[in-house]
Amino acid sequence: MNTYNLHLINKAKERTADFQRLKAKGLLCLDGDFFPSVHYPPITMYPPISEEGLFKSYTLPKDGLFDVYVHIPFCIRYCTFCHYPVKTGDLHEEKEKYLQALKKEMDIFMRRFGLKTIKARSILIGGGTPTYLTPAQLESFLKFFRERVDISKCTQFSYDVDPPTLIGDEGNRRLKIMRDSGVNRLTIGVQSLDDGILKMMNRPHDAKDAIRAVNDSREHGFKLNIEFIFGYPGQSYEDWIKVMNKAISLQTEEIQLYRLKVIPYGDHQGFVQKKFFDNPDEFLEPETAITMKELAILILEENGYKENLRRVFTKKREDYSHYADNQCCKLYDEVGFGLTAFSSLRDRFGLNTQDFQEYYSMIDQEKLPLNRGLVRNEDDQLRWCIILPLKNREVLKKFFKMQTGVSLDQVFRKKIERLKENGLLHEDDKMLSLTKLGAFFADEVCQQFHRPDYMPYPQQAYAQGELNPYFDCNP
Ligand SMILES: C[S@@+](CC[C@H](N)C(=O)[O-])C[C@H]1O[C@@H](n2cnc3c(N)ncnc32)[C@H](O)[C@@H]1O
Numbered sequence: 001m002n003t004y005n006l007h008l009i010n011k012a013k014e015r016t017a018d019f020q021r022l023k024a025k026g027l028l029c030l031d032g033d034f035f036p037s038v039h040y041p042p043i044t045m046y047p048p049i050s051e052e053g054l055f056k057s058y059t060l061p062k063d064g065l066f067d068v069y070v071h072i073p074f075c076i077r078y079c080t081f082c083h084y085p086v087k088t089g090d091l092h093e094e095k096e097k098y099l100q101a102l103k104k105e106m107d108i109f110m111r112r113f114g115l116k117t118i119k120a121r122s123i124l125i126g127g128g129t130p131t132y133l134t135p136a137q138l139e140s141f142l143k144f145f146r147e148r149v150d151i152s153k154c155t156q157f158s159y160d161v162d163p164p165t166l167i168g169d170e171g172n173r174r175l176k177i178m179r180d181s182g183v184n185r186l187t188i189g190v191q192s193l194d195d196g197i198l199k200m201m202n203r204p205h206d207a208k209d210a211i212r213a214v215n216d217s218r219e220h221g222f223k224l225n226i227e228f229i230f231g232y233p234g235q236s237y238e239d240w241i242k243v244m245n246k247a248i249s250l251q252t253e254e255i256q257l258y259r260l261k262v263i264p265y266g267d268h269q270g271f272v273q274k275k276f277f278d279n280p281d282e283f284l285e286p287e288t289a290i291t292m293k294e295l296a297i298l299i300l301e302e303n304g305y306k307e308n309l310r311r312v313f314t315k316k317r318e319d320y321s322h323y324a325d326n327q328c329c330k331l332y333d334e335v336g337f338g339l340t341a342f343s344s345l346r347d348r349f350g351l352n353t354q355d356f357q358e359y360y361s362m363i364d365q366e367k368l369p370l371n372r373g374l375v376r377n378e379d380d381q382l383r384w385c386i387i388l389p390l391k392n393r394e395v396l397k398k399f400f401k402m403q404t405g406v407s408l409d410q411v412f413r414k415k416i417e418r419l420k421e422n423g424l425l426h427e428d429d430k431m432l433s434l435t436k437l438g439a440f441f442a443d444e445v446c447q448q449f450h451r452p453d454y455m456p457y458p459q460q461a462y463a464q465g466e467l468n469p470y471f472d473c474n475p
């Protein structure tokens, strides 16, 4: 190993001292597992709800704008790490059926609220692999979507894609169709640029395909985000350094990092969990994953990429997902269509079914395919207004007061002071934000503000130190 890489690894390993210290204080789970803080309450913890229950007394946003999400749950094949409910393989007829149902779901929603069109603030089409449609299907989807969604005020139109669907003749046709329909940003699931790791992940592409997909997409004028997973069994520090250096050489606007989640937090379980139960010794220690994360941060920073929205590194401040920022930091209304899609609507959250048959059957009955959700009470709302913006950027005090009617200075004082004393939070007159150390452990710092029954793990899963999240849980 060259001396520079050795120096980088040793520097990155210093982070494990923080990991051990914060684990002993109760901030981090004792077994080293983690739970991504994406929504509050966590997406797995919603009770059943009816359409009427969810929308009772709901009023449309004053400016009439929504961030719009569409989910398309089809993929070429199952990646070993994936815990999402997707169908794999060609399935031409099923995709046709799904697209018809999706169109109808949008119509049911529009009818319910008397809308002629849905006015979009931003759009994200995700999956699955939403480009794993034939070019003709993609074109027809985008046509009926655009007939229903007004994009005149839309600041960003994104697609989450995988590399093989973007290359070759078909890939180029898809890129052109998306561009012609107003799509201007792609998030490409590259995952790794090491062929051995990609093979172990059962990804349907190698590094060369991924690089080609990035280059072809750029030629079509898209802004690009590329996503990577670290902490995969078999991955070494040196492999990961090489992958990060190659990622930087691609010069995309955004680079996004995910630590491998072995134990799922949703209803579906990917192959990786079974592999873990069968051969736990093949998996990396949490300390190794922590070091890999720090290694990536050091390399990205040296090359001018700074953390922008959480986990996303960019050279320019203006490059980020508007969909994520609007929903998680600005707390605007977001509506989701399709299997597993969610809608986050100011003081309530609704989740669509994860079951294909239930999805089709509810739409056949002219119902929105919702089956779980919650209208948040005052306590939930207070926590939501801290957790989402803090995780992703910062909590602006003026904004918090406007949203909740309560001053941030009057809530969670003990907790906030303790987190500040431990170097995890920074506070001034205008805002509360994560320090660099706090940002590294952002999920766990944000979980400090959960109500006990919405904690991801039981109290005994954490050390009984001063940062055990169950202490001082009341606002
Ligand atoms: C919503 S997924 C779908 C992306 C797209 N279908 C693809 O894989 O090309 C978005 C990202 O989450 C990350 N991800 C998925 N499963 C994960 C897991 N078990 N652990 C860590 N990251 C994961 C991957 O980087 C993936 O690209």
Ligand code: SF4
Pocket (backbone or CB within 6 Å): 074, 075, 076, 077, 078, 079, 082, 083, 084, 086, 127, 128, 129, 162, 189
């Ligand atoms: S990770 Fe992405 S491409 Fe792989 S199976 Fe899951 S949704 Fe599909």
